[in-house]
Amino acid sequence: MSQEPSDKRNIPALDADGLSRRSFLRTSAVFTTGLAAIAAGLAPLRNLKDFTSMEQFVQKYYKELTPEDMEKVLKRIENEVEQQYGIRPHVRDLKPMNGVEFVYCLNLTRCIGCRKCVHACVAENNQSRNPEIQYIRVLQMTNGSFDMEKAVHDYDPAEVPQKGHFYMPVQCQQCHNPPCVKVCPVHATWQETDGITVIDYDWCIGCRYCEAACPYWARRFNFTKPAIPKDRLNPNMAYLGNRPRKQGVMEKCHFCIQRTRAGRYPACVEVCPAGTRKFGNILDPNSEVSYILKNKRVFIQLKEELGTSPRFFYYFDV
Amino acid sequence: MITAIRNYLVFLLRCIRIAFVGDWRYYAWMGLLTVFCMLGLNAYAKQLANGLVVTGMSDQVSWGVYIANFTFLVGVAAAAVMMVIPVYIYDNEELHDLVIFGELLAVAAIIMCLSFVTVDLGRPDRFWHLIPGIGQLNFPSSMLSWDVIVLNGYLLLNVHICGYLLYSRYHHRKPARWFYIPFVFIAIFWAISIHTVTAFLYVGLGGRPFWNSAIIGPRFLASAFTAGPALIILALQVIRRVTNYHISDKALLTLRSIVQVSMIINVFLLVCEIFTEFYAGGLHVVSSKYLYLGFHGYHALVPWIWTAITFNLTAMVLLVLPVSRSLRWLNLTCALCITGIWIEKGMGLVIPGFIPTPLGEMAEYSPSLNETLVCFGIWAFGLMCYTVFLRMAVPILQGNISKSNEGEFLQGSPRHEVTLPQ
Numbered sequence: 186m187s188q189e190p191s192d193k194r195n196i197p198a199l200d201a202d203g204l205s206r207r208s209f210l211r212t213s214a215v216f217t218t219g220l221a222a223i224a225a226g227l228a229p230l231r232n233l234k235d236f237t238s239m240e241q242f243v244q245k246y247y248k249e250l251t252p253e254d255m256e257k258v259l260k261r262i263e264n265e266v267e268q269q270y271g272i273r274p275h276v277r278d279l280k281p282m283n284g285v286e287f288v289y290c291l292n293l294t295r296c297i298g299c300r301k302c303v304h305a306c307v308a309e310n311n312q313s314r315n316p317e318i319q320y321i322r323v324l325q326m327t328n329g330s331f332d333m334e335k336a337v338h339d340y341d342p343a344e345v346p347q348k349g350h351f352y353m354p355v356q357c358q359q360c361h362n363p364p365c366v367k368v369c370p371v372h373a374t375w376q377e378t379d380g381i382t383v384i385d386y387d388w389c390i391g392c393r394y395c396e397a398a399c400p401y402w403a404r405r406f407n408f409t410k411p412a413i414p415k416d417r418l419n420p421n422m423a424y425l426g427n428r429p430r431k432q433g434v435m436e437k438c439h440f441c442i443q444r445t446r447a448g449r450y451p452a453c454v455e456v457c458p459a460g461t462r463k464f465g466n467i468l469d470p471n472s473e474v475s476y477i478l479k480n481k482r483v484f485i486q487l488k489e490e491l492g493t494s495p496r497f498f499y500y501f502d503v
Numbered sequence: 504m505i506t507a508i509r510n511y512l513v514f515l516l517r518c519i520r521i522a523f524v525g526d527w528r529y530y531a532w533m534g535l536l537t538v539f540c541m542l543g544l545n546a547y548a549k550q551l552a553n554g555l556v557v558t559g560m561s562d563q564v565s566w567g568v569y570i571a572n573f574t575f576l577v578g579v580a581a582a583a584v585m586m587v588i589p590v591y592i593y594d595n596e597e598l599h600d601l602v603i604f605g606e607l608l609a610v611a612a613i614i615m616c617l618s619f620v621t622v623d624l625g626r627p628d629r630f631w632h633l634i635p636g637i638g639q640l641n642f643p644s645s646m647l648s649w650d651v652i653v654l655n656g657y658l659l660l661n662v663h664i665c666g667y668l669l670y671s672r673y674h675h676r677k678p679a680r681w682f683y684i685p686f687v688f689i690a691i692f693w694a695i696s697i698h699t700v701t702a703f704l705y706v707g708l709g710g711r712p713f714w715n716s717a718i719i720g721p722r723f724l725a726s727a728f729t730a731g732p733a734l735i736i737l738a739l740q741v742i743r744r745v746t747n748y749h750i751s752d753k754a755l756l757t758l759r760s761i762v763q764v765s766m767i768i769n770v771f772l773l774v775c776e777i778f779t780e781f782y783a784g785g786l787h788v789v790s791s792k793y794l795y796l797g798f799h800g801y802h803a804l805v806p807w808i809w810t811a812i813t814f815n816l817t818a819m820v821l822l823v824l825p826v827s828r829s830l831r832w833l834n835l836t837c838a839l840c841i842t843g844i845w846i847e848k849g850m851g852l853v854i855p856g857f858i859p860t861p862l863g864e865m866a867e868y869s870p871s872l873n874e875t876l877v878c879f880g881i882w883a884f885g886l887m888c889y890t891v892f893l894r895m896a897v898p899i900l901q902g903n904i905s906k907s908n909e910g911e912f913l914q915g916s917p918r919h920e921v922t923l924p925q
Contacts, residue, residue: 226545232552237628246632246639316556322862334789334863355862364710370647371632372639388639390632391555391625394647396565400710402861405562406625409554432554433625488861491709 235265236432246372247385247425255424258387262428269429270413274420276428279446281379287440287496288380288467288474290484291354294502295461298323298345298352302453302462306356309441309452310427311419313411320405320438321356321453354461356453357382357403357438358487358495365395365404374435380496381440383425389434396435400488401495404437440464467496474498510906514673517904517912518895525894528745536887543880546873547622555625558874563866564857566623568878571849573619575730576612576885577701578723578848580657582731583609584694585761591687597754603668603900604742605735606661607892609694613658615885622877646704653697660690665892669899674906698723705856713790713856716779722772723848728765730844732758733837738889740830746897752830759833762840763822769844770819773812793865794855801858803867807850814843 240261245254259276266274303321312318324336328349336353346352363382366374373389376382396404410432422428423443430436441451445464449455454462465472477500478484484500486493525533550557560567586605589595621627632638633651642648664686671678702723705714736758743750780791792798797805818839821827827836859865870878898904 222541223544226541227548229545229548229552236551242628324862332863333861334859336863338862338864364708368645368647368707370641370645370651371629372641373632388629388632389626390629392620392623392647393565393625394645394704396562397857398708398710400861402562402864406565407554408560408562409556431626488710493709 235269238265241387244387246388259424262422262424266418266422266429270415270418272415272418272420274418274422274428276422276424277443278424279426279442281377281381282446284468285466286378286380286468287359287445288465288478289359289440289497290463290474290477291497291499292461292463292502293351293353293499295459296323296352296354297459297461298325298340298347298350299458301456301458302354305452305456306438308417309419309444310439311413311422311429312436313407313413313430314417315412316408318405318407318411318436320403320436321354322402323352323354325350326353353499354453355401355403355487356497357440358401358493358497359440361494361496362492364398364400364491364493368394368398370394377425379446381442381445382437383439383442384435384437385425386428386430386434386436391433391435393435400491400493404435406435407432510674511670513909513913514670517909518899520912521898521904522891522894529890529894533887533890536883536890539879539883540887541880542876543878543883546876546880549873550622550877551627557871559869559871560874561866561868563860563864564854564868566853566857567868568849568870568874569619569623571853572878572881573616573623574701574723574853575845575848576616576619577654577698578727578844579731579734580609580612580616581694581698581724581727582735583661584691585728585732585765586735586758587687587691587694589757589761591684591691595757597751597757600900601739601750601754603665603896604739604893606665607896608731608735608738608889610658610661610665611885611889611892613654613661614888615881616654617658618881618884619878622881646700646707649700650697650704653693653700657690657693657697660686660693664690665896669896672902673899673904675902695724698727705852710861711856712787714852716776718772718776718779719852722769722776725765725769725772726844726848729762729769730841732761732765733840736762736837737834737841740834742893742897746901748897748901755830755833756828759822759827762837763827766815766819766822766840770815773815773847789859790855793858794851798859799865801865801867803869804850804855804858807846811843811846811851814839815847818843 238261244250244258250258255278259278262276263274266272266276300321300323303319303323306312306320307314307318310320312320322338324333324338325340325347326333326336328351340347359380359382361380363374363376366376366382370392371388371390374382374384374395391406393406396406407430411430413429418429419427421443423446426439426442441449441453445451450464451462454464463473463477465474467474467478469475478498481500482503484498486495486498546557558567558569583605586598586602590598590602621630624630633640633648635642640648640651642652664683667683668678699720702720705711706716706719708714736755739750739755739758742748777791777795780788789798793801794804794808796802818836821832821836821839827833854868858867
């Protein structure tokens with residue numbers, strides 16, 4: 186190896202102990218500067234309040250929690266919500282009912298595009314108001330075409346419905362073959378026996394692969410800490426349902442688990458002024474949804490060709 | 504046993520020690536990279552505190568330059584195989600002593616890949632959910648779980664191969680064939696698999712017609728085998744310039760032939776893709792229209808993709824012409840290949856898959872400043888890793904750091920270890 190004279194400057198002279206005073210001082214100076222630079226670089230992390238807690242960090246996967254574990258987890262969530270919003274919520278872990286499979290039917294002849302469902306959903310499910318997260322997207326379609334690429338998403342006329350248009354609300358279609366469940370790398374989202382695809386918000390790693398996989402654009406990501414005004418918080422909560430989410434996780438429509446697993450209708454069904462939305466148990470032959478699927482002649486599963494087989498049916502009055 | 508551990512620790516210590524020693528150019532280069540690393544670290548700290556809202560991503564375009572860079576770098580990592588195959592299967596003499604530089608590049612590229620995936624996570628604190636045993640890895644259903652396995656496996660394979668060969672050289676021992684040759688052959692298949700699996704990540708999504716095409720996998724491999732060896736050609740010349748390690752022009756020209764053939768295949772596959780999309784028409788063509796021509800007043804990606812196509816075509820012409828046998832032209836060509844393919848695979852493949860959304864909404868994407876700084880930070884970190892690997896490997900390969908001069912290191916006068924250019 187050739188050795189240039191200039192290098193001698195860069196290599197500290199070494200005394201018998203292997204370390205000269207000069208080199209020691211220089212090394213410590215470099216080391217201190219380095220540490221200071223790293224500390225300065227990481228300074229923004231001081232804003233990282235309630236990002237996670239030790240309890241949450243070590244929390245087990247939903248399906249592995251024992252009833253005692255779950256009790257503790259629900260307590261923790263109640264405490265966290267109370268601390269943040271000043272209201273003590275009632276958080277439950279509602280299980281699917283036996284002999285129940287939920288199905289949704291939506292009458293496209295009746296929908297007037299008023300978006301009352303969108304806002305009822307936001308209020309019921311504690312969605313972030315800033316930035317706004319909404320589970321239901323209402324498309325304004327032109328009569329005669331089912332091409333969604335021609336749909337208007339941000340229609341805002343003084344009055345709805347507009348002549349020459351029909352309206353198509355889209356939300357999670359609760360597929361039989363959900364692509365989102367298939368792609369999730371950590372099983373953070375899965376299909377329950379009553380047909381609802383749920384998310385464990387405490388298990389999701391926020392990779393957004395499910396969001397890329399969903400053919401219905403039904404999933405939403407918490408790009409920042411969700412903001413909900415304290416007086417708007419809905420305190421009736423479920424673990425897999427509407428409890429407040431954290432920054433960095435996915436969420437989506439879950440058929441209002443906190444209501445439907447307790448025998449009530451989803452908020453969007455209740456609020457609809459046009460009777461567009463029908464919800465019920467397909468395993469019950471006397472339910473409204475069974476009647477619709479048996480007797481209405483035209484019903485559509487969105488993007489049927491993808492084989493996702495939604496539990497969400499669009500139909501017309503004919 | 505204890506002696507073996509002691510020897511290995513001394514070896515590691517000497518490697519670490521040498522990483523901190525060099526001439527002024529080495530310090531300047533590492534200093535520059537450190538500055539970018541710190542900027543990136545700071546930007547990432549901001550992202551952790553405020554969430555991914557500081558990026559340009561949205562619910563509409565939910566993956567951006569992080570995943571784009573990830574995809575590109577998986578290709579770079581896989582491309583090491585383009586040096587391994589000639590050496591280990593066809594006994595290529597020219598590349599024989601250089602193959603380790605390709606493998607080290609693969610290690611650095613995988614480190615960058617894993618960093619890019621990590622910064623893309625909304626909850627990096629929950630990474631342990633991916634670890635089999637304590638977490639819930641969704642294998643084999645999720646392609647992302649395959650990617651976790653193949654990328655980490657590839658990292659381990661290459662670390663083992665490089666580490667073992669270097670350690671053998673350090674001891675002036677002939678490496679035991681059974682202890683690395685099987686791994687070399689596994690790594691060949693593994694390299695193909697990392698990029699195929701990464702392609703399947705996109706291809707497997709039925710709801711995204713732009714990606715749901717069988718040709719994406721072959722295109723990924725063709726573009727990887729273009730950009731990767733192109734990067735190695737440039738890296739080898741830098742090594743040749745700053746050390747006195749012998750790298751022949753003939754070796755560079757062997758790599759040129761690989762880039763040449765790969766680029767021709769790459770362009771051919773692109774033509775196949777464009778023909779199928781546009782000639783058949785139909786609803787699925789919207790993303791392609793948006794990408795290549797702009798759609799209903801949205802055309803953020805049009806300048807990007809045409810830059811990429813121009814670069815790739817120019818590079819192909821140059822590669823076919825004898826002019827690219829001269830190193831100056833070859834370097835220009837390599838730069839064109841790398842840039843062209845980075846754009847094509849990043850902005851040209853990942854982003855348009857999201858536009859329009861499955862509900863037909865048009866929403867565009869461009870990376871934010873913070874996001875860009877994080878990317879620069881990771882690139883700087885990756886280059887720093889590669890520089891350090893080379894800083895360790897070159898003197899070992901040249902015999903300047905070996906067991907025989909261990910004594911001098913232990914007595915504290917390791918001056919001879921400073922490898923310098925002639």
